[in-house]
Structure formats: structure tokens, C-alpha cells
Amino acid sequence: MKTRDMLELAGRNLRESKLRNSLTTLGIGVGIASLVALLALGVGLQELASNRLARSGLFDTVAVFSRPEFRGFRSSERREGENTNESRDLRPLDEAARHEIEKLPNVVEVFPEIRFTSEVRYGEKSQFTFVGGLAPSARASDAFEKMQGSFFTSPDAEEVIVQMQFAKTLAEKPETLLGQEVTLRYAERQAMGAAGAGAGEPGDSEAASFSVVRRERKVRVAGIIESEPFAGMRGFGRGGIFIPIGLAEKLRPVGMSSVRELMRTSGNTTTYQTLMVRMSSPTQVQAAEKAIEKMGFSTFSMMEAMRSLRRFFAVLDLFLGIFGSLALAVASLGIINTLVMAILERRREIGIMKALGASDRDVRRLFFAEAGTMGFLGGVLGVVMGWAIGKAINFGANIWLARQELPPEKIWSVPWWLVAGAIGFAVAVSLVAGLYPASRAAKLDPVQALRYE
Amino acid sequence: MATTEANGVAIRTEEVRRHYVMGTSTIRAVDGVTVEVRAGEFVALLGSSGSGKSTMLNLIAGLDRPTTGAIRVQGRDLAQMESEELARYRRHTVGMVFQSFNLIPTMTLEENVELPARFAEVERGERLERVRASLERVGLGARLEHRPSELSGGEQQRAALARALVNRPSILLADEPTGNLDSKTGTEILNLIREFNESLGMTVVMVTHERVLAEQYAGRMIFLSDGKLASDGGPR
Numbered sequence: 001m002k003t004r005d006m007l008e009l010a011g012r013n014l015r016e017s018k019l020r021n022s023l024t025t026l027g028i029g030v031g032i033a034s035l036v037a038l039l040a041l042g043v044g045l046q047e048l049a050s051n052r053l054a055r056s057g058l059f060d061t062v063a064v065f066s067r068p069e070f071r072g073f074r075s076s077e078r079r080e081g082e083n084t085n086e087s088r089d090l091r092p093l094d095e096a097a098r099h100e101i102e103k104l105p106n107v108v109e110v111f112p113e114i115r116f117t118s119e120v121r122y123g124e125k126s127q128f129t130f131v132g133g134l135a136p137s138a139r140a141s142d143a144f145e146k147m148q149g150s151f152f153t154s155p156d157a158e159e160v161i162v163q164m165q166f167a168k169t170l171a172e173k174p175e176t177l178l179g180q181e182v183t184l185r186y187a188e189r190q191a192m193g194a195a196g197a198g199a200g201e202p203g204d205s206e207a208a209s210f211s212v213v214r215r216e217r218k219v220r221v222a223g224i225i226e227s228e229p230f231a232g233m234r235g236f237g238r239g240g241i242f243i244p245i246g247l248a249e250k251l252r253p254v255g256m257s258s259v260r261e262l263m264r265t266s267g268n269t270t271t272y273q274t275l276m277v278r279m280s281s282p283t284q285v286q287a288a289e290k291a292i293e294k295m296g297f298s299t300f301s302m303m304e305a306m307r308s309l310r311r312f313f314a315v316l317d318l319f320l321g322i323f324g325s326l327a328l329a330v331a332s333l334g335i336i337n338t339l340v341m342a343i344l345e346r347r348r349e350i351g352i353m354k355a356l357g358a359s360d361r362d363v364r365r366l367f368f369a370e371a372g373t374m375g376f377l378g379g380v381l382g383v384v385m386g387w388a389i390g391k392a393i394n395f396g397a398n399i400w401l402a403r404q405e406l407p408p409e410k411i412w413s414v415p416w417w418l419v420a421g422a423i424g425f426a427v428a429v430s431l432v433a434g435l436y437p438a439s440r441a442a443k444l445d446p447v448q449a450l451r452y453e
Numbered sequence: 454m455a456t457t458e459a460n461g462v463a464i465r466t467e468e469v470r471r472h473y474v475m476g477t478s479t480i481r482a483v484d485g486v487t488v489e490v491r492a493g494e495f496v497a498l499l500g501s502s503g504s505g506k507s508t509m510l511n512l513i514a515g516l517d518r519p520t521t522g523a524i525r526v527q528g529r530d531l532a533q534m535e536s537e538e539l540a541r542y543r544r545h546t547v548g549m550v551f552q553s554f555n556l557i558p559t560m561t562l563e564e565n566v567e568l569p570a571r572f573a574e575v576e577r578g579e580r581l582e583r584v585r586a587s588l589e590r591v592g593l594g595a596r597l598e599h600r601p602s603e604l605s606g607g608e609q610q611r612a613a614l615a616r617a618l619v620n621r622p623s624i625l626l627a628d629e630p631t632g633n634l635d636s637k638t639g640t641e642i643l644n645l646i647r648e649f650n651e652s653l654g655m656t657v658v659m660v661t662h663e664r665v666l667a668e669q670y671a672g673r674m675i676f677l678s679d680g681k682l683a684s685d686g687g688p689r
């Protein structure tokens with residue numbers, strides 16, 4: 001029998017007992033749906049993690065911390081550090097250190113991570129958001145590829161770049177914001193009293209005092225971006241608005257994590273909690289980390305973190321896959337059951353077909369085709385359902401993200417290989433499930449099958 | 454459609470046995486039958502119930518295999534054929550009709566008749582032409598879209614005949630084709646079979662237990678009794 005005829009016959013046989021076959025197909029669909037939803041989540045999370053990280057330029061950046069803060073945290077490095085440079089253990093991360101780091105080979109830029117809460121006013125509208133400081137090197141980030149407007153004219157220009165999502169909360173047509181002035185209202189810290197006393201040394205910080213003053217600043221909207229550029233490791237994924245790093249430093253805002261910083265800051269001497277060091281390429285990161293650690297600081301880079309993250313996602317995918325496969329295994333039992341039932345019911349029909357010249361192989365292929373068709377339809381159904389489930393998860397997750405004042409994310413992704421793979425897998429599983437029923441049907445003795453009414 | 458060996462031997466069985474082993478006892482459904490059917494003959498196979506008529510017919514049809522013995526059709530022994538070859542033989546060389554029609558109830562007449570042609574991989578266009586021609590031949594040209602349940606018994610058997618014709622086999626095997634029909638309808642069916650025999654030159658082996666009909670239509674009568682050949686009228 002020709003394949004086309006076989007598929008045609010399989011199709012019409014499936015249509016004959018619609019309810020049962022639809023239920024079986026639905027069973028496969030549910031199995032595939034859970035597989036797709038789970039894997040899509042795994043893939044989505046992984047993509048989210050690696051894309052965000054990759055496009056951010058995070059890989060060519062080293063975060064530098066003053067060591068005492070991290071005592072006990074990165075113990076291995078500390079041990080290494082202790083061996084080489086015990087006495088510098090308490091070295092403050094100050095201007096001098098910043099200059100020293102800047103002079104290291106292949107360093108593009110060194111900047112503090114600045115991020116603070118601010119009220120943004122535009123016309124009647126007023127919104128709270130996080131403001132992030134952007135170093136000039138951020139310009140290379142993917143985020144600016146699709147920027148409307150332009151990047152900051154200078155590293156301390158009184159300009160802002162607004163994230164699209166946030167821009168929408170300020171103006172119905174975000175483009176109209178370009179070139180307009182918006183007002184930032186933020187808290188500025190002012191040092192007072194014991195100026196210059198033991199700057200940066202934790203034990204001395206009580207000697208300094210400070211006050212917080214409310215400030216306003218008018219800034220011009222230079223650009224609007226869709227996604228968020230890299231502006232530091234901690235507050236990653238939280239900015240609604242960005243200002244040049246130079247301007248951010250001048251503002252001396254009270255940042256979200258700057259209380260400690262605050263405690264250690266007095267007069268004109270600043271100690272940084274964290275400095276970001278941008279290297280010319282990711283390959284320079286390791287060398288730079290070593291050099292900076294020799295100077296007596298702790299470092300952190302995403303290169304290392306990514307490696308374990310990858311491993312984590314591989315394991316996650318595996319587990320999600322196993323759960324989905326279990327669902328599918330149950331579904332394949334459904335196929336076996338349905339086809340065995342069909343053989344019992346269609347005993348006579350099989351006998352007739354054989355009497356009319358169908359070979360064992362024809363009969364086997366026919367049942368195979370029926371199993372495969374149910375598998376294919378179930379696979380397609382499953383992909384659609386899995387996609388819908390993923391959408392729902394995404395929707396829910398974004399509501400949660402919105403509550404956390406975070407921009408929406410696609411935590412769930414269905415790449416084409418997953419679609420093809422899921423359908424292919426459904427067909428393959430169905431064919432395997434069809435093996436036994438098909439060979440049973442093929443072996444049916446036509447004389448016996450035709451014997452009784 | 455006509456036989457390749459005009460007036461030659463179409464079917465020859467040699468000491469054919471078909472035994473069923475049931476526990477300790479053996480049922481000898483067919484027990485050493487040797488017959489020869491010439492091409493173009495119309496043979497009636499008679500005998501009481503359980504005498505082995507259907508078993509014999511199924512052996513000739515290649516649906517069943519003999520326990521021992523040979524069945525030669527067109528010079529080849531069915532007993533020695535692979536199952537794939539047997540299927541090909543059933544597709545191309547024989548057409549079958551049964552007492553209970555055996556149409557597939559979920560298919561239309563057209564689809565039922567088309568089925569053997571599908572197995573024989575006849576081209577789609579030609580297939581539909583043949584299906585129509587076959588159904589017209591049995592007077593059902595207007596009932597293509599009907600399902601078997603919408604037809605009378607006689608019409609169903611005519612459809613089954615059309616189905617048996619569609620691959621243009623040289624042998625027609627009929628197992629009590631009139632058994633479920635009243636005598637008038639039965640006569641119609643037999644007239645059709647005779648027509649196939651005469652105008653198409655098909656070799657016909659028909660199982661029946663109605664001796665009167667056999668005498669009226671068949672050229673020769675073979676009697677079975679307890680699986681053995683009781684009497685063979687021989688070619689007239």
C-alpha cells in the first residue's frame with residue numbers, strides 16, 4: 001500500500017471513533033504540553049540569564065570590593081590574598097585605589113556602581129523609579145542598538161536615558177519625551193562634622209556624621225531604550241532611568257545600598273563599596289582579577305558565576321524533561337490501550353483487509369500510521385497547550401515582577417527546535433507505543449477473524 | 454483479467470490437509486484432497502456443514518496454509534510462499550465474496566470497492582475509474598456514496614462482488630454467496646457470477662450447500678465429506 005493511501009486510511013479510521021481517539025490524542029497533548037512548558041521555562045530562564053548577561057557586557061567587568069566586607073565569603077581567595085599580602089587586608093577602596101586600578105593594563109574604565117531611588121516628574125505625572133549611573137563604556141551595550149534619540153553628550157551631561165517601560169508611565173507616546181526636561185527629586189547625602197577623620201576605616205565611621213537633604217534636578221531626556229544596559233552587578237534589572245556616571249557621582253545621592261558607604265564617607269574623601277572595572281575584553285578579566293586581588297581587594301566576575309549557572313540550568317532542564325517524559329509515558333500507555341481496543345473492535349475489518357490482499361506489513365503500517373497520527377496531532381496540540389501554559393506563567397511572573405517594581409521579562413521561551421523536537425518526540429513515543437498493537441494486528445489470523453459474526 | 458492459461462489448469466491441490474490440533478484431539482478439517490480446477494471453470498463445492506468447504510476455499514484463497522500438501526495456482530505452490538507473496542497473490546489473482554458480505558460498515562461503497570485497489574497500489578485516477586466500472590457492472594453505479602447499512606442484502610452482496618472484481622483477478626472464490634439471501638436475490642447474485650465466469654472468463658469456485666443452485670449454475674460439482682473428497686463430477 002502506498003504511504004499516502006495508508007495515511008488516508010489511518011485518518012479515516014481515527015475519525016471513526018472520534019471520542020476515544022481524541023481523548024488519547026489529548027492525553028499525548030497533555031504529556032507534551034507539560035514537557036514543552038517545563039522545557040520552555042528552562043530554556044527561557046537560561047536565555048534570560050545568558051542573554052541579559054551577555055548583552056550587558058557583564059563578562060568583561062570585574063566588581064571590586066574592599067576586603068573586610070567579604071571576610072568569610074570568598075574564603076579561597078582570601079586565603080590566597082593572606083599569603084601574599086596580609087597587611088593590606090584592610091585597605092580602603094578609595095580614590096587612590098581607583099586610580100591605581102585604572103592604571104592596570106587593558107582597563108577601559110573604572111566606575112562606582114550608583115543606583116538610587118528617585119521621583120521623576122514630567123508635567124503632571126510623577127513616578128518613583130531607580131536611577132542608575134551609566135559609564136561611557138556602556139554605550140557599546142546592545143541596549144543602545146535600538147535606542148531612540150542619542151547617548152549622553154558627555155560623561156557628566158545633565159541628561160537622562162529612559163527605559164521604554166518606564167517612559168510609558170510618564171507619557172502616552174514615549175517618543176514625545178525626547179528632548180524634554182524631566183525633574184529628578186532625590187535624597188542627597190551631606191557630610192558634616194569630623195571631616196576627614198579616618199576616612200573609610202570601619203571602626204572610625206561613627207566619628208563622622210551626615211545629613212540627608214532633598215534635592216531636585218532638571219535633566220533633559222536624551223534617549224529612550226527598550227532593554228536595559230549594564231549598570232552594575234547588584235541592582236541589575238531594576239533601572240527605569242539612567243544618568244551619566246559623572247553626573248551620578250556629582251549628585252551624591254543616597255543610594256539603595258549606600259548606608260554603609262555613607263557611614264564611611266566623610267568630607268571630600270570617598271570610599272566606595274564597589275567599583276566596577278570594565279576590561280577591554282572578557283579574556284582580560286582573569287588577569288585583572290589577580291592583579292586587583294594583589295592590591296588587597298576582593299573581586300567578583302560573572303565569568304565564574306556563569307559556569308556554575310550553566311551547569312545549574314543543564315540540571316534543571318534535565319529534571320524538567322524527566323517530569324515531562326513521565327507524563328508522556330502515561331500518555332503512551334493511553335495509545336497502547338486505544339490501539340489494542342481498536343484491534344479487538346476491528347478484528348473483522350483486519351480480516352477483511354487481509355482477505356482483500358493487505359499484507360501483514362500493510363496492516364502493521366496502518367496501525368503505525370494511526371499511532372503516529374495521534375502522536376503528531378497530540379504533539380501539535382501539546383505544543384500549543386504548552387505554549388499557552390508558558391504564556392500564562394509569563395503573565396503571572398510579570399505581574400509579580402511588576403509588583404517588585406521590576407521591568408517585565410520573558411522568562412519563558414519556545415525555540416523552534418523545541419517545537420520540532422516536541423512534535424518529533426510525540427510521534428516517536430507514539431510509534432514505540434504502537435509497536436505492540438501494530439504487530440498484534442499484523443499477526444491476526446484472517447480466517448479466525450472472519451469466522452464469526 | 455482473462456486467465457493466462459486458457460483451458461489450462463487454474464488450481465490444483467495435491468493431498469491437501471488442514472488439521473487443527475485441539476489439546477489431545479486433532480480436527481481434520483481438510484484431509485487429503487486432490488482436485489484440479491481448469492481455467493474458466495465454474496465449480497461448486499458442496500458438502501454438509503463442517504465438511505471442510507470453507508477451510509478448502511480459504512486454502513485456495515491463500516488466507517490459510519495447509520498442514521501438508523501443495524496448492525498450485527498458476528504453477529506456483531501457495532504452501533511454499535512467503536506471507537508477503539501470499540498477500541500479493543490475494544490482491545492480484547483472487548477475488549473473494551462471503552456469505553456475510555464482509556463490507557466495512559464505516560466506509561462508503563466506493564471506499565469499500567476501492568480498498569483492494571489501494572492494496573494493489575493502482576494509480577488514483579485509474580482506481581476511481583475501475584471502482585465506478587465495477588459498481589456499474591453490478592448495477593450499483595448510483596450508490597457510490599452509500600454505506601453498506603443503507604443497502605439491502607442483495608445490494609451488499611453485489612457491492613462485495615464489485616469489490617472482488619476491482620483488481621481484475623482470474624479466480625473468484627465465493628463462500629456461500631447466497632446463504633444470507635432470499636432465493637430471488639440469490640438468483641440475481643448467481644446470474645452475476647455466471648456472467649463474470651462467461652464474459653470475463655473468470656475461474657469460479659463457489660461453496661454452497663444448495664444442490665439445486667449448484668446444478669443450475671456450476672459446470673461441475675465437488676462433494677466434500679469430513680474433509681475428504683466424496684465425489685468429483687469432473688469437468689463436463
Ligand SMILES: Nc1ncnc2c1ncn2[C@@H]1O[C@H](COP(=O)(O)OP(=O)(O)OP(=O)(O)O)[C@@H](O)[C@H]1O
Pocket residue numbers: 473475480481482500501502503504505506507508509662
Ligand atoms: N480454527 C479452528 N479450530 C478448530 N477447528 C476448526 C477451526 N476451523 C475450522 N474447524 C473445524 O473444521 C471443520 C471444517 O470447518 P469448515 O468451516 O471448513 O466447514 P464448512 O464445510 O464450511 O461448514 P459450514 O457449511 O457450516 O460453513 C469443522 O469441524 C470446524 O469445526
Ligand SMILES: [Mg+2]
Pocket residue numbers: 506507508628
Ligand atoms: Mg463454511
